[in-house]
Amino acid sequence: MNKKLVKTDVFYYSRKKLVFYLLFNLGLLSLALFFTWVIFPQYELIYSFALATCALSVLAIVIAMIIRHPLAVISSSSIKIDFCAPLKWKDIKRARKAVLGPKELIIFEVKNLSKYKLNFMQKLIKNSKFSAFSIPLYAMDFRDAEAIEKIVEQYVRID
Numbered sequence: 001m002n003k004k005l006v007k008t009d010v011f012y013y014s015r016k017k018l019v020f021y022l023l024f025n026l027g028l029l030s031l032a033l034f035f036t037w038v039i040f041p042q043y044e045l046i047y048s049f050a051l052a053t054c055a056l057s058v059l060a061i062v063i064a065m066i067i068r069h070p071l072a073v074i075s076s077s078s079i080k081i082d083f084c085a086p087l088k089w090k091d092i093k094r095a096r097k098a099v100l101g102p103k104e105l106i107i108f109e110v111k112n113l114s115k116y117k118l119n120f121m122q123k124l125i126k127n128s129k130f131s132a133f134s135i136p137l138y139a140m141d142f143r144d145a146e147a148i149e150k151i152v153e154q155y156v157r158i159d
Helices: 015-039 044-066 120-125 142-155
Strands: 009-012 070-074 078-081 092-100 103-110 133-136
Touching: 009 142, 015 044, 070 133, 070 142, 078 133, 092 142, 103 142
Parallel strands: none
Antiparallel strands: 009 070, 070 078, 092 103, 103 133
């Protein structure tokens, strides 16, 4: 049996950029601790909820830094962004690059979006100016962002 070998490229979120989110959440956790113990110790239930949510966000970022989260998995037939359904190259109508201040994205416009199983966030943004399928170049290392652009341009032209 001849199996065709398909080369896949995997791109990950930048761990360096996650450090800023970690520092931000540690700051929130320290503020929650300060307000709980020093300023308003009589509101235990409210501040225990705040402490728990801040601690969970710190834990989530630490886990994301330890276990690498794939941003995009690209094969010759499709691209899979985060944990979404793979998007077939033939179903992409258009790709465009959007710049929002210092943040850059590659936005894919899909021919028939109804045949894809969308996650919650994709359902929320599918009718906005962004597509349900977008690659956040700002969340990657600079070299990876350039590489993913070149690979995507092999399959679809980026406007």
